[in-house]
Amino acid sequence: xxxxxxxxxxxxxxxxxxxxxGEGPTLLPLDIGHPAYMGxxxxxxxxxxxxxxxxxxxxxxxxxxLTSFHQKRxxxxxxxxxxxxxxxxxxxxxxxxxxxxxxxxxxxxPQTMRRHGTEMSREKLLEALRxxxxxxxxxxxxxxxxxxxxxxxxxxxxxxxLFAGIAAYNNEFDFGVQTxxxxxxxxxxxxxxxxxxxxxxxxDGIRAETTHRTxxxxxxxxxxxxxxxxxxxxxxxxxxxxxxxxxxRENASELPQMVEFLHERQVPNCLLNMTRCTLPAxxxxxxxxxxxxTPFIAALERSHELFRQSGRKLVVANFANILxxxxxxxxxxxxxxxxxxxxxxxxxxLAANGDLFPCSEFIGLDSFRGGNLFAGGLDAAxxxxxxxxxxxxxxxxxxxCRRCAIRHFCGSPCPAEAHEMNxxxxxxxxxxxxxxxxxxxxxxxxxxxxxDDFLWDGWDDGVVTLFDxxxxxxxPEVSPP
Amino acid sequence: MNPVSPEKTxxxxxxxxxxxxxxxxxxxxRKSCAADGVGLSHYILTERKGH
Numbered sequence: 001x002x003x004x005x006x007x008x009x010x011x012x013x014x015x016x017x018x019x020x021x022g023e024g025p026t027l028l029p030l031d032i033g034h035p036a037y038m039g040x041x042x043x044x045x046x047x048x049x050x051x052x053x054x055x056x057x058x059x060x061x062x063x064x065x066l067t068s069f070h071q072k073r074x075x076x077x078x079x080x081x082x083x084x085x086x087x088x089x090x091x092x093x094x095x096x097x098x099x100x101x102x103x104x105x106x107x108x109x110p111q112t113m114r115r116h117g118t119e120m121s122r123e124k125l126l127e128a129l130r131x132x133x134x135x136x137x138x139x140x141x142x143x144x145x146x147x148x149x150x151x152x153x154x155x156x157x158x159x160x161x162l163f164a165g166i167a168a169y170n171n172e173f174d175f176g177v178q179t180x181x182x183x184x185x186x187x188x189x190x191x192x193x194x195x196x197x198x199x200x201x202x203x204d205g206i207r208a209e210t211t212h213r214t215x216x217x218x219x220x221x222x223x224x225x226x227x228x229x230x231x232x233x234x235x236x237x238x239x240x241x242x243x244x245x246x247x248x249r250e251n252a253s254e255l256p257q258m259v260e261f262l263h264e265r266q267v268p269n270c271l272l273n274m275t276r277c278t279l280p281a282x283x284x285x286x287x288x289x290x291x292x293x294t295p296f297i298a299a300l301e302r303s304h305e306l307f308r309q310s311g312r313k314l315v316v317a318n319f320a321n322i323l324x325x326x327x328x329x330x331x332x333x334x335x336x337x338x339x340x341x342x343x344x345x346x347x348x349x350l351a352a353n354g355d356l357f358p359c360s361e362f363i364g365l366d367s368f369r370g371g372n373l374f375a376g377g378l379d380a381a382x383x384x385x386x387x388x389x390x391x392x393x394x395x396x397x398x399x400x401c402r403r404c405a406i407r408h409f410c411g412s413p414c415p416a417e418a419h420e421m422n423x424x425x426x427x428x429x430x431x432x433x434x435x436x437x438x439x440x441x442x443x444x445x446x447x448x449x450x451x452d453d454f455l456w457d458g459w460d461d462g463v464v465t466l467f468d469x470x471x472x473x474x475x476p477e478v479s480p481p
Numbered sequence: 482m483n484p485v486s487p488e489k490t491x492x493x494x495x496x497x498x499x500x501x502x503x504x505x506x507x508x509x510x511r512k513s514c515a516a517d518g519v520g521l522s523h524y525i526l527t528e529r530k531g532h
Binding site: 055059065076087093149244317318327361446464466470473 | 510519520
């Protein structure tokens with residue numbers, strides 16, 4: 001039956017029929033900077049549609065898109081609720097030592113800790129793994145293997161204890177190691193790769209001069225850059241391997257070349273992370289928020305050119321995660337770009353003295369210490385007020401996030417930055433404009449049909465489709481007035 | 482050491498013509514899976530080993 005303008009205005013449609021009023025679907029327009037498409041986003045459910053600009057008014061007047069979304073909105077809401085509030089911790093960022101042999105400009109662990117801090121003994125490390133195993137056996141289904149990521153500071157400074165833990169518990173945990181690579185010799189690589197341990201390295205430049213501006217040794221006598229390159233050669237071809245590039249004003253102009261450098265060396269994944277601004281020293285080298293997107297997107301474009309030329313991907317994982325947050329919110333790998341963030345609810349951090357924090361970023365901020373694994377235990381820490389300050393931080397309580405269309409693609413990270421730099425947990429994080437531009441760029445890739453080029457092959461294995469409207473816009477038949 | 486499988490990473494038909502304008506009037510998709518992400522900006526596990 002034809003729907004006339006008169007009948008559509010007659011007020012006889014049930015509640016929920018109209019866009020943006022009553023129980024109807026909420027969709028905010030989002031200019032994604034694309035010549036042909038405009039975005040529509042429901043901020044609460046992270047549902048989105050891209051509509052050809054010349055059909056936008058028709059799409060908003062009603063039809064199959066709005067009807068289908070309205071029917072599924074409750075299930076999308078439930079999915080977001082589970083993702084945001086219904087997870088159990090399943091990973092531990094485990095610092096087997098407070099100490100580091102480097103003094104990087106932007107480190108979030110205080111300098112005194114890194115220089116003079118505690119080292120966990122072999123016995124204590126094994127006890128910690130035993131306690132963690134016992135906890136996860138109670139909280140996770142048997143099919144879900146918890147992850148332990150040895151992190152730092154520099155975990156390989158305590159290599160003997162760390163390797164003893166991996167050897168003893170490799171069937172109970174999926175292990176990872178994030179290292180500055182200065183101690184990652186051939187023997188260590190053989191030990192870790194033969195056990196399938198995921199390995200993350202850090203490198204900030206294509207030349208030693210650039211790397212050493214931020215990745216400094218205490219006495220300035222360690223050739224960090226060369227050491228990392230040696231480790232990369234040893235790891236060439238290993239699939240569970242990534243390189244973190246911390247982006248600062250010291251290396252931002254070289255990001256496209258950095259991508260070429262990593263791609264040439266067959267690095268499968270990298271992170272191009274804006275430096276976290278939790279501690280004051282990091283703010284000295286940070287890029288201004290509005291300066292971050294241009295070099296970052298140039299690097300992404302270069303990674304795409306290299307993929308198209310060579311057929312081999314270098315996935316920029318932090319951007320891939322923004323794409324996943326849009327395409328399949330529950331498939332995201334990073335738990336920083338969601339609110340509450342993953343700190344204290346998807347993972348937590350263990351310091352070398354057994355202290356527990358919601359995330360590594362809070363180690364060094366004593367007011368966020370939730371307890372101690374060896375004294376008081378994990379359960380008490382997970383429910384502590386210190387943890388709740390992080391697990392209770394939601395974008396709905398932050399201005400301007402509460403009225404932002406992309407708040408569930410961004411999450412207003414990071415709470416440690418918000419607290420330490422911006423004055424409170426109810427403040428946004430450090431890189432609002434950067435997230436705006438990343439999200440718009442991600443939508444443009446989706447509009448151009450090339451988003452998969454920026455994602456891991458097989459990312460959607462085992463993923464189900466909940467909504468799929470791609471093609472002509474189906475609208476109610478409207479009689480001319 | 483496990484080499485990266487070439488079939489997993491190689492593009493079948495590399496082409497510079499990768500930004501042809503789409504004809505679709507609407508593009509709206511959503512996919513879902515069990516949420517198991519635990520990465521943070523200091524570290525990312527990209528693969529879903531054991532899951």
